[in-house]
Amino acid sequence: MATLFVSDLHLEPGRPEIGEQFLAFLAGPARQADALYILGDLFEAWIGDDDPNPYYARMKVALRELSDAGVPVFFMHGNRDFMIGETFASDTGVTLLGDPHALELHGEKVLLSHGDALCTDDVEYQQVRAMTRNPDWQAMMMSRSIEERVAFARQAREQSMARGQSADDEIADVNQDAVKQAIRESGADILLHGHTHRPAVHPFHVDERPVHRIVLGDWYEQGSLVEWDEDGPRLEELPRP
């Protein structure tokens, strides 16, 4: 039995192969897990829990089936799906987590994060993040019609494209000082996050204490998973069937 961690699937109707692999994962290996943690950017965009798009309904049913099968499922917001709310949680049986979230796993102190808050070099992005995570901004957004929110999301994406690069190229890496501060404050042995799409295991020291930062990859070409059992964490690729 193992605890499983994924992030950055960026599910959207236009990339059906990612959704099919994720559905097979939920109905297959995830059923044997002690728990499943989804560390943000499960969806490429989320305009609100009232989105009637049947593609999202299908993903919600699959999460519901996993939680009904007795596997606890946890979700942390990413920078794409930060509008996921309590309705999504009650529809799916998923528990929403704050960012960062600390837990203990097989005797190790673990700090979970999506990772975007650690990218402090990108000052412009951190300003956008602060604005869009504000409850007043979110309430203002939810007061608009679904059509208006869909149009807003499309426009935000086009503006990001117009800045010259694809969205992925724009992702700054984490700032090492921000990483060390998060580890120092939490006393964690291991920081586990996604967001940067740079899967790796980084050993280093904080105040002469050996620690690790594990980075989950995205699911664009294959799946990315951390499987954590009594032998410790393993970062793995899930080949596309």
Ligand code: MN
């Ligand atoms: Mn992200």
